[in-house]
Amino acid sequence: MKLYYSPGACSLGIHVILEEIGKPYETQRVNLRQGEQFQPTFLEINPKSKVPTLLRDDGSVLTEFPAIAYWLANKYPEAKLWPDNLELQARALEIMDYLIATVHMQGFTRMFLPKRFAPSEADAEAVRKEGLRIFTNGLNLLDKTLSGKDYVVGPYSIADAAAFYIEFWAEGQKVPLPANCAAHYARMRARPAVARAMQQEGLA
Ligand SMILES: N[C@@H](CCC(=O)N[C@@H](CS)C(=O)NCC(=O)O)C(=O)O
Structure with missing residues (x-):
């Protein structure tokens, strides 16, 4: 397997x-700042120009965070990253969709790349503010979801990996994490797998 990624x-x-x-895999860095995702070599792998992209051992490519996460968790059930009851599975999909499709794609992307959404330069600040509103709202909803739980749906799952990168971005943008998110983020940072991934991306 090979993960195409960009640090952070x-x-x-x-x-x-x-x-x-914990199975063997390779990584390949894609330099998003330099637009490598739009170069023909990467477009051949993922014409959507996005990371994460997973090249599997049979040569096929899987894209979109929830699909990759779901496939990995179910391909390697011994890692226990997918809940074993239908209700928690549905909850894990529900929160992942919200975190990625709304909090990330609609919120954070507006904050980080306002010009992509602004009809003119003068609109960029309003776009950024709207992104921050969506992002902050998302953190507050995540906080409620985490109430009384160590992990997003109870047992540790792929949904925690999605919550983690959102919390990591909040820290980077100095957006205060509500209490349950802050505790979840600290819990995630304490996991050896998280520390290794961060260290490999040069983020530790
Ligand atoms: N819906 C996609 C979102 C992926 C995404 O937006 N990735 C960003 C990095 S966080 C990216 O590759 N951006 C490159 C670009 O938009 O040019 C998923 O679930 O994987």
Whole structure:
């Protein structure tokens, strides 16, 4: 397996999952700042120009965080990253979809790349603020989800890897983490697999 990633990007969550699983894998850095995701070599692998991208041992490529995370967790059940009851499975998918499709894609992307969404330069600040509103709202909802639990759905799962990269971004952007998210983030940082993934990406 080979993970195409960019240091500190959402691919960090998949990197954490791979480290939790502990099977051999390679990594290939994609320089997003230099636009490597739009170069023909990468487009051949993932025409969506996004990381995470997973090249599997049979040569097939899997994209989109929830699909990659779900496939890994179910391919390697011994890592116990996927809950064993239907209700918690549905909850894990529910929160991952919200964190990635809304908090990340609609919130953080507006904060980080406002010009992509702004009709003109003058609109960029308003776009950034709207992104921050969506992102902060998402952290508050995640905080409620975490109430009374160590991990997002109770037992540790792939949903925690998604929550982790969002919390990591909040720290980087100096957006205060609500109490349950801060405790979850500290719990995640204390996991050896998380420390290894961060160290490999040069983030530790
Ligand atoms: N929906 C995608 C989102 C992936 C995504 O937005 N990745 C960002 C990095 S965090 C990326 O590759 N951005 C490159 C670009 O948009 O040019 C997923 O679930 O994997």
